[in-house]
Amino acid sequence: MLDNLIFLIVAALGIGLFVWQIRKIIKNINLGREKKISGNTPERINKLLLVAFGQQKMFKRPLPAFLHAIVYVGFLVINIEVLEILIDGIFGTHRALSFLGPVYSVLMAVNEILAFLVILACVIFLVRRNVTKVPRLTRGPEMRAWSKLDANVILITEIVLMVALFVFNTADLKISQQAGEELAGSFPVSNIFVGVLGNNVGTLELIRSVGWWFHIVGILAFLNYLPSSKHFHIITSFPNVYYSKLEPKGQFSTNESITHEIKAMLDPAYQVPPVSEGTEPQKFGAKDVDDLTWKQLLDAYTCTECGRCTDMCPANITGKLLSPRKIVMDTRDRMEEKGEHPAIFRPNHYQKMGEERVKTTAENTLLRGYVTPEELWACTTCNACVEACPVNIDQLSSIMDMRRFLVLEESAAPAALNAMFTNIENNGAPWAFSPSDRLNWADNLFMAEKAVS
Numbered sequence: 001m002l003d004n005l006i007f008l009i010v011a012a013l014g015i016g017l018f019v020w021q022i023r024k025i026i027k028n029i030n031l032g033r034e035k036k037i038s039g040n041t042p043e044r045i046n047k048l049l050l051v052a053f054g055q056q057k058m059f060k061r062p063l064p065a066f067l068h069a070i071v072y073v074g075f076l077v078i079n080i081e082v083l084e085i086l087i088d089g090i091f092g093t094h095r096a097l098s099f100l101g102p103v104y105s106v107l108m109a110v111n112e113i114l115a116f117l118v119i120l121a122c123v124i125f126l127v128r129r130n131v132t133k134v135p136r137l138t139r140g141p142e143m144r145a146w147s148k149l150d151a152n153v154i155l156i157t158e159i160v161l162m163v164a165l166f167v168f169n170t171a172d173l174k175i176s177q178q179a180g181e182e183l184a185g186s187f188p189v190s191n192i193f194v195g196v197l198g199n200n201v202g203t204l205e206l207i208r209s210v211g212w213w214f215h216i217v218g219i220l221a222f223l224n225y226l227p228s229s230k231h232f233h234i235i236t237s238f239p240n241v242y243y244s245k246l247e248p249k250g251q252f253s254t255n256e257s258i259t260h261e262i263k264a265m266l267d268p269a270y271q272v273p274p275v276s277e278g279t280e281p282q283k284f285g286a287k288d289v290d291d292l293t294w295k296q297l298l299d300a301y302t303c304t305e306c307g308r309c310t311d312m313c314p315a316n317i318t319g320k321l322l323s324p325r326k327i328v329m330d331t332r333d334r335m336e337e338k339g340e341h342p343a344i345f346r347p348n349h350y351q352k353m354g355e356e357r358v359k360t361t362a363e364n365t366l367l368r369g370y371v372t373p374e375e376l377w378a379c380t381t382c383n384a385c386v387e388a389c390p391v392n393i394d395q396l397s398s399i400m401d402m403r404r405f406l407v408l409e410e411s412a413a414p415a416a417l418n419a420m421f422t423n424i425e426n427n428g429a430p431w432a433f434s435p436s437d438r439l440n441w442a443d444n445l446f447m448a449e450k451a452v453s
Contacts, residue, residue, distance in 0.1 A: 007089035007216075014220030021227040024342035025301060028335050032294035033282075037243045044242050047392075052241040057390040061308075064128075067121040071158070074114035074121075075234070081111050081165065085216050098184030108185035112169070115162045116189050122155045129155075136307030142326035146347055147230070147305055154231045161218050166190055168211030171197060175204050228345035230305040237391040240302040243295055244392035249383040252400060255284060255408075285404030288365040289335045292398060299393040300332035309385035309395055315378040322378035324385035324395040330370040331398060337364075367402050376403050377414055 050056040055072065058065040080097070087096040098104050128134050129151055138148065169190035174197045176183035197204060226232045260272045286292050309324040310316050316323055336343065367373075376399055385395045406412040413421070420430045428435055 001092070004090065004092050010217060011086070011089065011220065014217075014223060018223050018227075021224065021342045021344070024340040025227060028339035028342070029294050029297045029301065031290045031335060031339050032292050032297040033290070035293035035295055037295060040246055043246060044244075047244060047246075048238065048242045051244075051390075051392055052238045055390065057388075057392075060388075067124055070114070070117045070121045074118040077107075077111055077114050078118075078162075078165070080107055082216070082219060085212065089216065095184050104184060105186040109188055112166075112187055112189040115165055119159050119162050122159045126152065126155050136311040140307070140310060140323050140326060142323060142329045143305075143307075147329075150229050150231075150346070151305075153225070154229060157218070157222055157225070161215060161222070164211050164215040164218060166193065166211075168208055168215060170194055171204050171208035171211060175201065175208060178204070225345060228343035230303065233302050233304045233391055236298060236302040237304075240295075240298050241392045243298070245394055245397075249386055249396075253397070255282075255404075257282060258284070283405065284408030285406070286398070286401035287367045287405050287409070289331060289338055291405070292331070292366075292401060296394070296398050296401075297331065297335055299395075299398070300328050300335060302391050302393055303328045303332065304391060305329065306390065308388040308390065309393070312384040312388040314382060314384065315380060320378035321372065321375045323375075324399075327371055327375070327395055327398060328393060331366060334366045334370050367405060371402060373406055373412065376406070379403075 055065065055069060058068055084095065084097045088094060097107075100107070129137050129148070137143075137151070166189060169187050170193045173183055173187055173190055174194050177194070178199065178201060197207065226235065260270075263270045264272055283291050289297060303325065305325060307325055309328075310326070313322060313324055379396070379399050381396060381400070383396055386393070389395070407417070411418075419432075423430050423432050427433060429438070
């Protein structure tokens with residue numbers, strides 16, 4: 001009874017702390033502008049199944065995709081045993097799901113095989129990050145010490161949790177054998193290590209108890225680490241994919257107020273809808289996180305920091321400052337600086353680097369405080385980053401909104417663009433030629449053909 005009470009207290013604290021962090025994250029996401037995303041439910045569900053559950057875009061890189069699939073499927077299946085541990089902890093039972101009979105044996109066997117494969121996959125991931133040092137996982141100013149540490153903590157934690165599970169199962173098997181009983185379930189991996197343990201029943205029970213408690217408490221601790229980690233995408237990727245953009249990638253959004261003005265210019269009878277009393281005029285573009293939409297802020301919490309977007313960015317490849325991954329990570333850091341900082345473990349990088357940031361700008365906003373105009377204007381709007389992202393983050397939409405602010409609110413476009421704008425206004429075309437001279441090339445071509453003939 002005392003063990004059950006302790007378990008309930010530990011579980012309640014772990015789950016309660018996680019819910020508290022999630023509420024703070026939701027508040028941060030709600031800093032963004034309202035954006036209605038609805039309709040096309042079948043298409044959205046199809047995308048959710050293919051991209052989020054099926055990890056369709058991961059398989060463009062077969063090796064990491066295969067390893068990630070092992071960890072992902074292992075995570076899903078191992079949760080069955082976690083559910084059993086929760087039931088046992090609350091009600092004081094032992095192997096509560098064993099009533100499933102042969103099905104239980106299959107589940108436990110698959111569970112153990114996957115747990116072993118998860119350990120192997122995590123070891124390979126650690127080697128890729130720390131020995132071979134895959135460039136996209138390590139390079140870039142956004143990949144600070146915390147980002148590298150975070151990835152290693154996740155992988156090591158997953159290995160330790162799987163080992164604790166094997167310790168529990170192995171000790172449980174040994175105790176059953178000592179008592180001349182048959183333990184429900186099939187444990188192909190744990191059976192290999194049964195002989196390693198001694199025969200002292202008291203020691204075996206202690207090992208079993210330590211393995212059981214370490215596994216479930218470790219899971220609760222890891223659950224509360226997620227909001228501080230890039231691994232939080234295992235939660236946010238599903239709604240993020242469901243609400244992802246369905247329009248063609250090259251189709252940009254329009255500003256509603258500008259659209260009304262243009263319609264009024266073209267049609268004198270057009271009536272511009274009145275602005276509701278007390279409503280603040282909407283900015284042209286985005287200067288800070290509250291100028292972005294809630295979906296763009298959800299993108300920031302969904303970033304896996306895998307670097308596929310930056311790795312495929314032609315601007316970044318040619319040595320320019322733009323890194324789409326940095327744009328997304330900057331958005332998350334600024335959002336937490338302006339809103340609530342739910343991360344218990346992750347430092348708020350820009351609060352730590354505040355003095356360095358003040359040297360370059362006095363503005364404490366996303367644009368210029370975090371992201372420089374030089375980064376934004378390096379973007380070619382090719383959508384390579386959007387296409388590469390395995391969780392359908394739309395990096396380009398944030399880049400374009402900040403560029404719009406530079407152009408429409410500050411008139412801070414590069415000289416070449418300002419020249420083009422002037423030509424369009426004066427000549428109706430991007431070129432510095434009078435409209436009356438526009439067909440001169442045709443006249444010249446006609447005269448040349450006449451001369452030849």
